[in-house]
Amino acid sequence: MTRRLRVGLVSCAHVHAPGLARTIASLPQTELAGIYDEEPARCGPMLAELRATFDPGIALHDLPALLERSDAVVIASTNADHRRYTEAAAAAGVHVLSEKPLATTLADGRAMIEACRSAGVQLGTAFPVRSSAAVLSLKDAIDSGRMGRILAARCTNPGRYPGGWFGDPAKAGGGAVMDHTVHVADLLRWLLGDEVERVEAEVGSFHWGLPVDDTGILLLDLAGGAFASIDCSWSRPRTYPTWGGLTLHVVGEQATIDVDVFRQALTHHDDAASETRLVGWGDDLNRLMIGGFADAILEGRPVPISGEDGLRALEVALAAYRSSAERRPVAIADL
C-alpha cells in the first residue's frame, strides 16, 4: 500500500454524512482527515454516533485547518453551500467530491467547475448508483449490443421526504425533483452515452405539506432519439418498509432489462418496533464511489464522475421545473 488519501468531510448537514465519514475512515486507500461543520451542535450527535464504532479524529470548526490537513474533501453540506465550500477547497489546492445535486443554480455549478479547473484540482459529483453491480451489468448489456438499439426507459427514484433543510427552498434549491432527478439523469446519460435534449415535466407538492415540491414526473428526449421518464417523487409514506429505491426499465430492440438497485434486502418483521422494514445486504455503493474517487486522485487519473457530469444532471432538474411552470417542453440548450 502506498500513500493513503487524506479526506476531510465538510459539513454534517446531509443525511448521508455519517455514512460518508464511516466509509472514509474504513477504506484502505483513504483516511479521515477530520470533520468540519459551521454548526458544531449539528455535528455533535453524529460524532457521538461515530465514536461508538471508531475514532473520527479531530472535529474541526475551522475550515482552513481542515483543508490544511486534507488532500481531498467530501462536501455533504446543504445544496446551496456546495459552491462556497468547493471554492474554499479549490483555493487551498484540495480536490472535491460534492454531494448531489452539484449546486442549486447553473451559475453556481459552473463557478465550481471553473474554480477547480483554475486551481488544478479535481471535482467529482457523488452519484453512487453508477457503482451498482446490477447497473454495471446493464451497461455491459447495452455496450455489447446485445439489447440492440435502446428505444426507451422508464425510471423511478422514489423516496421519502428526508426532513430538515431538504424542505427549505433556499438551502435545497427545490424538493424531490432537485433531490432525485439527478441520480437517474446521470445514469441515463452514462448508460446510453447520450445527452438529454428536452424535458417535459409535471411537478406538485401534495403529500408532506412543504414549501418545495414532493412529486415529479419527467419525460426526457435524448439527442440520439430515445426517450425516458423519471419518477423522482418523495412518494413513499412513513409506513413504507424502506426509504425508497431506484429502478430502471430499459427497452431495447432485442431485449428489455429491469434493474431494481436496492432489491437486495431482507424483510424484517420487528415486533419490538411494531414495524416491518427492509434491511439491505447489497454492496455499499458509497464505499465503491468514494473508493473509485480516491483511486483516481491517488493514481493521477480523471475522477470517474466529474463536475461536468453533475452539471448536466442539474440541467435536467432545472429544465423540469421550468417545463412544469410554463407547461411546455424545455430544451436544455435554452436554459
Add this chain to the structure above:
Amino acid sequence: MTMRVGVIGSGFAGSTHARACVGIDGVQVVAIAAATHEEAAPLARECGARATASAEDLYNDPTIDLIVVASPTYLHVTHATAAAQAGKHVFCEKPLARTLKEADAIVGACERAKVTLGVGHVVRFFPEYRQAKALLDAGALGRPGLATFTRGTFPVGKTRGWYMEEQRSGRVILDLMLHDLDTARWWFGEPDLVHARTVGGTGGLDYALATLRYRDRPIVHLEASWAEHAGFRTSFEVRGERGMLSHDSRASAPLQIQAPPVEGLPAVMPATTTHETPYRAQLRSFFDSLAAGREPVVGAREGYNSLALGLAVARAARERDVVEWKAPA
C-alpha cells in the same frame, strides 16, 4: 327470456367474450362470425354455436338480440353500425373505434336504433382495480397526488400484423394504454394536460409513456409496453395524503404454473384468479343493465371519452408537445 348473442371475431377478444358468455344464466351464444368459416368453427363448436364467414348472417338473424363486436379495431365501425341498424344491442371491444368520427357513427347508429351500446373496458371489472377504487372512494388515502400505471405484454405484433398498423389499431396507445387511461378517468375524472412519447421498433415491439395532469391533482404516469418478453404484467401505485396503494400482478398471482416451454404458446394472460373472471363479470353487468333498462357501467359516453383521451395521448406523442385536454362528451 334468453338473451341470444352473436359474436363477430374469433381472435383473442372474440374467444374471450364468447367463452365468458357461456355459463351466464339466460345467455346463449348462437353464432360466431369470422373472416373465414374455418377461423370461426373451433370457437363455435366450443360454445355450441354455428360458425359463419359472414357478419351479415348475424345482422339478418332475427333471433339474435345482441352482437359482440370483437373484430380488429378498424372494423368496429362497420360491424357496430350494421348491428345497431339491424336493431341489435352492441357490446364493442375497446377501443370503441379507431377515430372519433367512426365513434360518432357508432354512437349515432345506436341512438337512432334505440339499442344499447356497451364498451369493453374490462379493467373496470378486475377485482384489484375495483378494490382500489372502493378504497379511494372511501377516502382511505385522502386526496390522491400521484398515480402510476404499467401494463405490458410480449410483442403482440409478431402474432397479428394489424396490431402494428397505426391506421388499423392505433398501436400500443389505443390498444393497451387505453385500459389505464380509462382507469385514470374512472378513478380521478377528466385530466387537463397530456404529455406522451411512443416508439415502435422491429419485431412487433411497441412502447409508450404518458403523463396526465389534473389541474390541482393528481399527476398520473402511464407505461404501456409490447416489449414485456416475460409475459403479461400490470401494476399500479396511488399515493395520497395519508398513504399509498400498490399492486403488481406478478407479486399477487395466487397460482403459478411451471412447465417446459411449448412452441407458439400464446401470451400468459392476467394473473387475476377469481371464481368469476373479469370478462364474465363485465358481460354479466352489461346483460343485467339491459334487463333492468339501466345505463351500462361503460356505455357510449365512457367509451367515447376514453377513446378521445387515447387519441390525445397519441397526438401528444406525435407532436412531442404538451396537449390540453377537454372531455368531448
